[in-house]
Amino acid sequence: MAVQLSGGSLPKEKVQEGYDRYSSFFERGPNGNEMDSSDKVPALVDTFYDLVTDIYEWGWGQSFHFSPRIPGKSNRDATRIHEEMAVNLLNVEPGARVLDVGCGVGGPMRAIAAHSGANVVGITINEYQVERARAHNKKAGLDSMCEVVCGNFLKMPFDDNSFEGAYSIEATCHAPKLEEVYGEIFRVLKPGSFYVSYEWVTTELYNSDDPEHVEIVRGIERGDALPGLRSYKDIAKIATKVGFEVIKESNLAKPPAEPWWTRLKMGRIAYWRNHVVVTILSWLGIAPKGVVDVHGMLLVTADYLAKGGDTGIFTPMHMILCRKPE
């Protein structure tokens, strides 16, 4: 896969420019972060996924999220179990129409359709991911159950009351205002149906007066296209504000769950080897110029994410289960 690394929908010669534009967003504006101007966020997130999608697939697989480590099980199995848990909570029948909010290249969608028998419709803002997800769905023989739509989850191209369930896995953290995406999910769900989300948040251990904590959070935001990490305290409040009834909320990273960040730490040597491979491929003109910078940014963010896990100030799996009242 390394020789096929691309810049997603960006032409090869525009990858460096795309990276420079992305990184300059984090150098301006209040708090040194131009992501504060929320109307620019979806386009920037789109560029981010043009830059990282091939690298993610190469080094992580088709599911772009974390999961607690399960002793004796492979990363692939632990990932699938985390995905299946989401659809189990939705309590949907085979054949139900379920929405995947921010579907990436569709790893979760395929696992969920195969496990539950639901028909899944995924939405992503990134055209290149749509192309990849459709190709993977076809290859897995799941294209009759899995549909992929390119669009903005802040303004979804779906009718009111048209889904029997919805989930989002580590995706709504890209929304500048969580109420906008939650409001849209509420609108498209049928009354009585459930929505589950795995949210990226700071935990009760985060102290905004501690410079080390602030640095870790900034590092995570910068390397993961986040307009600003939310506190775990905000999630249920926002869900309630848009009309949901909150059924359950918990940080799935808490013990007895095993650390989700072990996989990142164990991969360090392989990631540095990847950096050498990317540098050589780019130097030979096989990988686009700019990919080395993108890969370097991911190396740095991997360390910040692991520090977020070690200190316990951050979790990528704050689970919230909500219901749209009858």
Ligand SMILES: C=C(CC[C@@H](C)[C@H]1CC[C@H]2C3=CC[C@H]4[C@H](C)[C@@H](O)CC[C@]4(C)[C@H]3CC[C@]12C)C(C)C
């Ligand atoms: C939910 C989001 C993405 C979460 C993770 C899937 C990704 C976060 C950081 C990514 C990675 C970091 C290091 C890369 C490594 C340097 C490279 O050689 C191979 C790919 C990585 C392991 C890459 C894989 C995906 C992540 C773990 C965010 C964006 C909201």
Ligand SMILES: C[S@@+](CC[C@H](N)C(=O)[O-])C[C@H]1O[C@@H](n2cnc3c(N)ncnc32)[C@H](O)[C@@H]1O
């Ligand atoms: C980290 S990926 C997670 C993908 C998928 N849930 C998974 O676990 O594999 C985040 C996803 O959210 C999507 N996304 C972010 N902002 C979006 C927006 N405004 N509208 C639609 N999709 C968006 C990205 O395109 C990407 O597919």
